[in-house]
Amino acid sequence: MSSNPNPPTPPHVVPLGSNDVLLWGMTAHERLRRIAAAQKLPFGAAGEGPAILANLAFVFDPAWLAYLKTRPNTVLTRDNVPVLAHVSARDRGAVVHAAETGAALPSHLEVIPAEREEGIFNEALRKRERPFAERLVPANVPAIERASYLGAYKGVTDVLTKYLWPEWAFALTRLAARIGLSPNGVTAIGTVLCIVSTIAFWNGWFWSGLATGLAFMVLDTVDGKLARCTITSSALGNAWDHGIDLVHPPIWWWAWAVGCAVYGRPLSDGMFWAVMGAMLFGYVAQRLIEGAFIVRFGMHIHVWQPFDSRFRLVTARRNPNMVILFAALLVSRPDWGIIAVAVWTMVSLAVHLLRLVQAMLEKSAGRPVVSWLA
Structure with missing residues (x-):
């Protein structure tokens, strides 16, 4: 053509x-x-x-x-x-x-x-929105900056990003903009914290790892919001941020499982490899299913129907998994935590596979597959 x-x-x-x-x-x-x-x-x-x-x-x-x-x-x-x-x-x-x-x-x-x-x-942010348009005068700046920040937030995301730290991330985004810190600078700080968390998990220092991991997860929100609010997104920053997001979760789970032995709650060899196999397979397979849904239907799987958007709050991604690990650590059983994450990963995989099949059946029956948010 x-x-x-x-x-x-x-x-x-x-x-x-x-x-x-x-x-x-x-x-x-x-x-x-x-x-x-x-x-x-x-x-x-x-x-x-x-x-x-x-x-x-x-x-x-x-x-x-x-x-x-x-x-x-x-x-x-x-x-x-x-x-x-x-x-x-x-x-x-x-x-x-x-x-x-x-x-x-x-x-x-x-x-x-x-x-x-x-x-x-807004397909990119997976939400229906009423974008702001306001008169720009000094008295309106605080409200406009908040509206600008909230406008950059994904409507369909995990429970922590949606409910726990929007205010923390807003304060840090505003501070970064005031001092001239670039989104890539925020990503660099977050990358260091991510590495520190991995080392802490590997050595069984789980509380220290969770603390630095929490700081990293908040900054993982800040860099994207700062880029959108200051209109400074770049190909390098996007690749760096998404690359870190894609690679580090399975490394964290591996480090946590290794650290259980140092902590005094080792997994047996068979359990260790069963957990790692389930988590790695489930992580990769879920990503492939999400990609297949986008290719076939032109939208994220999490915006198809209300159930999918609600399930995105708790599906086995990094942040919900960290909630599971935190809860297990409260009772001094990090080994239970990593096993629970493996089980939840496989449950989430089954749900996503079922939703993909259901969408394919809907399309083959001649019924439109469109986002409930559109």
């Missing part, structure tokens, strides 16, 4: 006005430039081509730019004032006039009030 010889011209992102109020340490102009770059859209004068006009008196969630870039003749408003407008050259003057004076917009433009309740579906 030949490619389109005349692909549509991408809209230029054009700032309107100026604003010196800082958000996450950035001016509105710099933040807009970063958002445009992240969306691979040209920034600055648009000539006679299409443009997305951005009113710098306001600040908006990056999801709005991604939403509007494929919707020509669409205007996002806040309190009836244009915030973003994807328009042709002939409508720019009318939009600028409306932004400056509050005049009515041309009737042929579709207007989307930011206040509308239904919101939009």
